[in-house]
Amino acid sequence: MKSILDNHPALAAEVARVAEVAGYLWQRGWAERNGGNITVNITHLVDPGIAALPALAPPRPIGATLPHLRGTFFYCKGTNRRMRDLARRPMENGSVIRITPDCAHYEIIADTVVAPTSELPSHLSVHNYLIGKGSTYRASLHTHPTELVALSHHRPFLQPDVLTRLLWSMIPETKAFCPRGLGIVPYMLPGSVELAEATIRAIDEDYDVVLWEKHGVFAVADDIVEAFDMVDTLSKSAAIYRDARAMGFTPDGMTEAQMNELSRVFRLPK
Ligand code: 2HA
Numbered sequence: 173m174k175s176i177l178d179n180h181p182a183l184a185a186e187v188a189r190v191a192e193v194a195g196y197l198w199q200r201g202w203a204e205r206n207g208g209n210i211t212v213n214i215t216h217l218v219d220p221g222i223a224a225l226p227a228l229a230p231p232r233p234i235g236a237t238l239p240h241l242r243g244t245f246f247y248c249k250g251t252n253r254r255m256r257d258l259a260r261r262p263m264e265n266g267s268v269i270r271i272t273p274d275c276a277h278y279e280i281i282a283d284t285v286v287a288p289t290s291e292l293p294s295h296l297s298v299h300n301y302l303i304g305k306g307s308t309y310r311a312s313l314h315t316h317p318t319e320l321v322a323l324s325h326h327r328p329f330l331q332p333d334v335l336t337r338l339l340w341s342m343i344p345e346t347k348a349f350c351p352r353g354l355g356i357v358p359y360m361l362p363g364s365v366e367l368a369e370a371t372i373r374a375i376d377e378d379y380d381v382v383l384w385e386k387h388g389v390f391a392v393a394d395d396i397v398e399a400f401d402m403v404d405t406l407s408k409s410a411a412i413y414r415d416a417r418a419m420g421f422t423p424d425g426m427t428e429a430q431m432n433e434l435s436r437v438f439r440l441p442k
């Protein structure tokens with residue numbers, strides 16, 4: 173079948189990165205069935221040929237009006253599609269959408285009519301926020317990392333930055349590569365506008381990764397590989413914590429002095 177990727181190598185490379193990450197999500201056990209979503213702002217890769225592509229189906233409502241999305245294009249995982257399938261066939265399990273001029277609808281323009289992710293309101297609201305802020309971030313990732321979701325089932329861990337400090341202290345890399353920590357969003361209905369708004373508030377507090385209580389994480393970054401790497405790094409810390417507890421002790425964690433030294437030497441923001 174003909175694909176938009178055939179004559180757009182830069183877009184093909186971007187979609188290949190999404191497919192690579194989708195494979196990691198499945199291998200990690202973070203993407204059972206259709207779990208998780210990925211959207212990537214691809215507007216910078218759109219040439220006049222792509223911009224002129226006809227809509228494959230009538231416009232559909234986003235569920236919100238998002239003024240900064242005027243003229244933007246996204247690659248989105250399809251709703252009800254599996255990450256493990258997207259890894260092998262990204263254009264059969266995801267699609268390219270264009271936001272309509274009213275900024276309240278989208279149209280699918282390639283390759284086929286694969287309806288985008290159920291978390292589209294969250295994803296597009298976050299992209300709208302990022303563009304409005306002048307951020308360079310173009311990728312957003314929602315996934316179900318087992319250890320991090322498990323930690324969210326313990327009320328004391330849902331207080332601000334309790335998990336940030338715990339996870340940072342498990343291994344130096346976590347603060348170095350996830351220097352803004354882990355934001356917390358209390359449980360809300362998946363796919364709801366409320367969840368989208370709470371996620372944006374947390375990102376606005378300067379978190380790149382947000383834990384959705386008893387559900388998963390939402391991460392934003394320049395590209396999808398970086399978003400994955402932050403979640404992977406936090407999950408590594410969570411696994412160290414779990415393994416220490418399973419070995420029968422509570423891990424000491426790096427000391428305050430060791431954390432401060434790390435921040436100073438690596439010039440970390442917090
Ligand atoms: O798309 O993970 O939260 C499946 C989900 C919804």
Ligand code: ZN
Nearest residue numbers: 207208387388
């Ligand atoms: Zn989910």
